[in-house]
Amino acid sequence: EPEVTQTPSHQVTQMGQEVILRCVPISNHLYFYWYRQILGQKVEFLVSFYNNEISEKSEIFDDQFSVERPDGSNFTLKIRSTKLEDSAMYFCASRESGELFFGEGSRLTVL
Amino acid sequence: RKEVEQDPGPFNVPEGATVAFNCTYSNSASQSFFWYRQDCRKEPKLLMSVYSSGNEDGRFTAQLNRASQYISLLIRDSKLSDSATYLCVVTSNNAGNMLTFGGGTRLMVKP
Numbered sequence: 001e002p003e004v005t006q007t008p009s010h011q012v013t014q015m016g017q018e019v020i021l022r023c024v025p026i027s028n029h030l031y032f033y034w035y036r037q038i039l040g041q042k043v044e045f046l047v048s049f050y051n052n053e054i055s056e057k058s059e060i061f062d063d064q065f066s067v068e069r070p071d072g073s074n075f076t077l078k079i080r081s082t083k084l085e086d087s088a089m090y091f092c093a094s095r096e097s098g099e100l101f102f103g104e105g106s107r108l109t110v111l
Numbered sequence: 112r113k114e115v116e117q118d119p120g121p122f123n124v125p126e127g128a129t130v131a132f133n134c135t136y137s138n139s140a141s142q143s144f145f146w147y148r149q150d151c152r153k154e155p156k157l158l159m160s161v162y163s164s165g166n167e168d169g170r171f172t173a174q175l176n177r178a179s180q181y182i183s184l185l186i187r188d189s190k191l192s193d194s195a196t197y198l199c200v201v202t203s204n205n206a207g208n209m210l211t212f213g214g215g216t217r218l219m220v221k222p
Contacts, residue, residue, distance in 0.1 A: 031208055043155060043198065043212040056209045091154055099145055100200070100210055102154040 002026045006092050006103035014111055016081050021106045023075045023092030032075045033093040033100065034067065036060070043091070049075065082110045114138065115201050117213035125221055128189045132216045134199030135181045144175055146184050147198040149215065155198055158184075189220045 005024045013019050025032050034046040047057040047067055054067065066078045075094075079086055087110045093100040116135045124130050136144075144161035159166065161173040161182050172185040182201075186193055196215040203211035 033210075035212075042214040043149075045209060045211060048208055050208060089152075098143070099157045099160060100155075102156070104154050 004092055004094055004101050004103035006090075006106050008106055009104065010107040010109070012109045012111065013082055015084060019079045019082055019086075019108060021077045021079075021090050021092075021108070023077070023103055024073055025075055025092065025094030026096075026101055027073070029094035029096050029101070031055075031095045032069070033095075034077045035091045035093060035102075036088040037091065037105075038085075038088045046077070046090075079108075082108070084110050086110050114203050114211045115199055115213040117197075117199050117216045119214055119216060121217040121219050123219045123221060124189055126189055126191060128220075129185065129187045130189060130218065131183055131185045132197055132199075132218075133181050133183050134201075134213050134216075135179075136199075136201045136203075137180070138201070138203050139177075139180060141201045141203060143202040143210070144173075144182050145200040145210075146171075146173055146182075147200055147212075149196045149198055151196075155200075155212075158197070186218075189218075191220050191222065194218055194220045 007022045032049040037043045045058050047061045048055045064080045068076050089105045091105045092103045114137050146158040147155040148158045149155045161175050165174040170187045174183045196217045198215045199213035
């Protein structure tokens with residue numbers, strides 16, 4: 001069964017460092033998403049991507065965040081200068097037209 | 112008013128009980144509705160889509176009330192394995208490509 005894959009599963013970084021989280025969406029899907037979930041809190045929308053550009057983004061997705069689809073298969077989330085409050089589980093998701101399919105998440109810990 | 116609102120629970124029920132959750136949404140233009148299930152520290156997984164006419168999948172029944180802007184999930188004959196957080200997901204923009212999560216309702220099924 002096709003699935004969304006994410007790497008790394010866990011990353012520990014120092015405050016101020018750049019982090020890149022990688023995702024390989026399901027191959028025939030057209031819409032790609034990043035969500036985050038701070039421990040014990042709700043799943044929050046960050047950004048959606050369609051046709052090689054951002055289609056929607058939330059207030060959380062400020063200038064420190066960027067997304068790219070560099071090679072037609074990977075979909076990356078970059079955090080330029082991490083803050084303590086960026087510590088969370090980051091979920092990539094993709095969809096064709098209906099429901100979202102999620103990857104297993106990348107846990108980011110900022111020290 | 113929050114975009115998608117759920118009672119956080121927890122709902123503590125005995126095995127075999129019937130339990131129902133509601134979710135209210137604020138955007139009357141929302142077109143797509145889903146229930147997801149999330150186990151502790153795992154990614155959300157689709158439980159069922161919610162259709163206008165209501166739909167059933169085994170022990171699970173989902174209903175949509177557009178006039179009152181809520182969706183519901185009914186679980187019959189609860190199993191221990193139903194213990195999880197149930198997330199209501201709604202398209203929250205007119206283009207239908209932004210999916211917003213409720214905060215989740217936690218269900219604990221006890222022997």
